[in-house]
Amino acid sequence: MASSEQIVQQYWQAAHRRDWDGFAALLDENVVYEVPQTRERIRGRDHYLDFNITYPGDWQLRVDSVIGNAQQAVSRITFFVDGTSCEGICFFTQQHGRITHILDYWPEPYDPPYRHTAHIERY
Amino acid sequence: MASSEQIVQQYWQAAHRRDWDGFAALLDENVVYEVPQTRERIRGRDHYLDFNITYPGDWQLRVDSVIGNAQQAVSRITFFVDGTSCEGICFFTQQHGRITHILDYWPEPYDPPYRHTAHIERY
Numbered sequence: 287m288a289s290s291e292q293i294v295q296q297y298w299q300a301a302h303r304r305d306w307d308g309f310a311a312l313l314d315e316n317v318v319y320e321v322p323q324t325r326e327r328i329r330g331r332d333h334y335l336d337f338n339i340t341y342p343g344d345w346q347l348r349v350d351s352v353i354g355n356a357q358q359a360v361s362r363i364t365f366f367v368d369g370t371s372c373e374g375i376c377f378f379t380q381q382h383g384r385i386t387h388i389l390d391y392w393p394e395p396y397d398p399p400y401r402h403t404a405h406i407e408r409y
Numbered sequence: 410m411a412s413s414e415q416i417v418q419q420y421w422q423a424a425h426r427r428d429w430d431g432f433a434a435l436l437d438e439n440v441v442y443e444v445p446q447t448r449e450r451i452r453g454r455d456h457y458l459d460f461n462i463t464y465p466g467d468w469q470l471r472v473d474s475v476i477g478n479a480q481q482a483v484s485r486i487t488f489f490v491d492g493t494s495c496e497g498i499c500f501f502t503q504q505h506g507r508i509t510h511i512l513d514y515w516p517e518p519y520d521p522p523y524r525h526t527a528h529i530e531r532y
Binding site: 291320321322323324325326327328329330333334336337340341342351353354355358359360362373375377391392393394395396397398401402403404405406407408409 | 414443444445446447448449450451452453456457459460463464465474476477478481482483485496498500514515516517518519520521524525526527528529530531532
């Protein structure tokens with residue numbers, strides 16, 4: 287049985303290659319996908335597949351890190367599309383090798399607030 | 410030796426209680442803290458302590474989840490201050506029970522883009 291970290295690596299490889307059969311094989315039939323920042327939700331493997339297959343643009347992605355325990359894993363990816371890139375953070379829950387829940391975040395750059403410490407540098 | 414997940418739970422408990430001695434004891438002397446969204450960085454335990462101690466407001470926090478492997482862990486927290494709340498996602502690396510690196514994200518709500526699938530609900 288693949289580990290949670292391996293399942294998440296396979297998930298992103300399949301997406302990157304548009305291997306939708308391989309992608310679907312990693313998903314539980316009743317997978318739930320949620321985007322807390324927009325409060326969007328998709329229920330079910332077929333619906334979630336449709337969301338991914340119809341996602342516009344000639345996008346590519348790079349996996350930056352995957353951290354997992356027995357049942358859960360989180361990935362940081364960089365997503366490239368139309369000459370721009372953004373960072374995605376995605377939390378996965380799996381049972382018996384199938385992904386049952388996905389929580390997807392896309393943190394955007396923002397201007398730093400005033401800080402009460404002098405010890406901050408920018409990079 | 411505490412696990413990565415336990416260290417992160419202790420870190421947030423200490424912060425929530427303003428137990429700055431306990432908080433400092435979890436940090437490596439050369440800890441590096443980074444906020445990718447603002448490109449801010451703080452180097453060193455004393456500087457990072459100062460940042461936390463001087464953080465304004467009567468803030469409180471709730472740990473929503475912690476996922477870790479041997480050396481790394483990630484937390485989702487809800488941060489409450491001045492009658493508002495926001496979500497934080499924080500990636501930790503530890504060595505020998507001390508935190509050496511922190512990557513801190515604060516994903517803000519945004520309007521959902523046009524989706525090419527019909528299978529999305531809002532919550």
